[in-house]
């Protein structure tokens with residue numbers, strides 16, 4: 285049976301590290317969250333992110349805008365947040381209502397406050413060999429951190445990433461490549477998908493299809509990271525649904541050497557990386573202030 289890569293435990297350890305760093309800072313790191321519309325999953329994600337901030341001593345400022353908000357109203361709010369000294373990081377929860385232009389909105393977050401790492405200036409740098417973005421996107425960074433802290437070697441391995449979205453699949457593939465994996469990216473038009481995935485010594489599933497990756501698609505001993513979060517009907521559950529990943533956990537556990545569960549795998553790691561990026565943003569602000577003070581003393 286596969287070893288369980290326990291995202292809850294690793295994320296708890298990271299949060300403890302962040303909490304002690306935050307306590308040492310002379311300022312309180314601040315995260316502004318912008319939630320638009322009434323998508324219940326998005327509301328839950330934002331609530332969990334703000335709760336996690338509070339637990340480590342990061343201030344969070346929540347903004348909830350109606351589904352019919354205009355793009356210029358969103359852009360005005362982002363401009364205000366960009367100017368505020370107590371806001372070190374800005375997060376706009378995705379997906380956005382369809383009348384809003386996602387790329388225009390994400391580009392309105394200044395790259396130095398882009399703690400989700402979705403600004404093209406941050407995402408683009410991931411593709412440049414030897415360069416680091418100001419912030420790496422949280423879910424891909426969470427996958428990498430989970431692998432590294434679990435002692436999984438990335439360099440030299442064949443990693444297969446299922447999914448090529450700009451916020452999960454593609455940046456995850458680029459980050460694995462930067463750590464010297466040999467990377468294959470699969471998507472909905474990939475031919476002979478099962479055979480391609482079977483080549484993966486590390487398999488990252490990020491497609492949004494419940495239990496899509498089955499045991500026959502996994503080579504014995506592979507490490508499997510399940511990014512998917514899918515709600516499936518479960519009338520016996522209090523909420524009427526349960527969360528499952530993109531991987532058939534029971535079947536794949538029998539062939540993989542290690543696997544992340546859903547929930548309790550990549551999800552908590554994503555939030556931990558958001559906290560880490562917000563701390564980093566605050567630390568950079570402090571470092572800049574110190575430089576300015578030194579300059580003014582000259």
Ligand code: NDP
Nearest residue numbers: 423447448449452471472490491492511512513550551554
């Ligand atoms: P998108 O819908 O943006 O992208 C899905 C990707 O999967 C696309 O590249 C698509 O290919 C590919 N795909 C879809 N169907 C198939 C198929 N049958 N075979 C192969 N590839 C396929 O999703 P996201 O990247 O935003 O999210 C993916 C999953 O990760 C979702 O379940 C989401 O909920 C979850 N997620 C989890 C997070 C966490 O913290 N754990 C954070 C963010 C997302 P194509 O490009 O050809 O259309």
